[in-house]
Amino acid sequence: MDLVTDIEAITVAHLDDLHQGRSLALRIKRFIPTGTALSISERLVRHSSLAAYRNTPELVRVGESHFETHNEDGSTDADALNEYLSNADQLMDEIRRACAPRPSPVDQLWRLFDDVGGVERAEVDGRSMFAGIVRIFPEGSELLPHNDVFARDAPDLAPASEITAQFAANIYLEAPEDGGHLQLWGERPNEQRLADIRDEGSKYGASRSLLPPPAVEIEIDPGDLLLIDATRLHAVSAQKHGRRVGMSCFLGQRPGRPFICWS
Ligand SMILES: O=C(O)CCC(=O)C(=O)O
Numbered sequence: 001m002d003l004v005t006d007i008e009a010i011t012v013a014h015l016d017d018l019h020q021g022r023s024l025a026l027r028i029k030r031f032i033p034t035g036t037a038l039s040i041s042e043r044l045v046r047h048s049s050l051a052a053y054r055n056t057p058e059l060v061r062v063g064e065s066h067f068e069t070h071n072e073d074g075s076t077d078a079d080a081l082n083e084y085l086s087n088a089d090q091l092m093d094e095i096r097r098a099c100a101p102r103p104s105p106v107d108q109l110w111r112l113f114d115d116v117g118g119v120e121r122a123e124v125d126g127r128s129m130f131a132g133i134v135r136i137f138p139e140g141s142e143l144l145p146h147n148d149v150f151a152r153d154a155p156d157l158a159p160a161s162e163i164t165a166q167f168a169a170n171i172y173l174e175a176p177e178d179g180g181h182l183q184l185w186g187e188r189p190n191e192q193r194l195a196d197i198r199d200e201g202s203k204y205g206a207s208r209s210l211l212p213p214p215a216v217e218i219e220i221d222p223g224d225l226l227l228i229d230a231t232r233l234h235a236v237s238a239q240k241h242g243r244r245v246g247m248s249c250f251l252g253q254r255p256g257r258p259f260i261c262w263s
């Protein structure tokens, strides 16, 4: 198995390798030139809306994630979903403006997908979802092992039932000096397995002590693009020095139709 496949363009065969587990990550090294990534990062981190949106103690974000619009029991919080959808276009414009005159890295990512049928924003009742969240991992933070499954997190949303594969794309803009590696496991856990490995102190993650070591641990550099199968276990190792900034979205595959994206 090719743990990390370095590519220059995205093909249907590459994405199928990820989905089938023949490769755990597709990588375009320096998808964005280092200097550009760092300067976009500076501007996004200072972005005025940063503090205005739902922050979590372990992660600061520009933009919103759909994940935050449901209750702990999995049911949708109608007000939070409505607010998320109402803010989506404006947030995407603000992020684009913070990147200007350069194109936003997620817009560049979507151009790559023109080769494999194109991308459109996922829609809920005719309203487009937000895509391209900017996440700032402060010094000392980590993400526990977890997987992302749209139909599990949004059982009542139409686009979630249309997709046959879910990929996560991360474009890194700033990398910590030490740690902050992307850790990947080949395992695609079912709900029972997730319950068995759950970390008792966490709302979303699994306990590392109940899992084998990751199959691969990927050191990131500013400007790198990594694509993974979001439904397999993945984590971010603790970062000891420096900040980690990335732009991220999910890409859902629909047979014979353009991909959908959302955050
Ligand atoms: O920041 C990363 O490297 C991965 C974050 C993650 O969990 C995801 O994109 O689904």
Ligand SMILES: [Fe+2]
Binding pocket: 146, 147, 148, 168, 230, 234
């Ligand atoms: Fe994830």
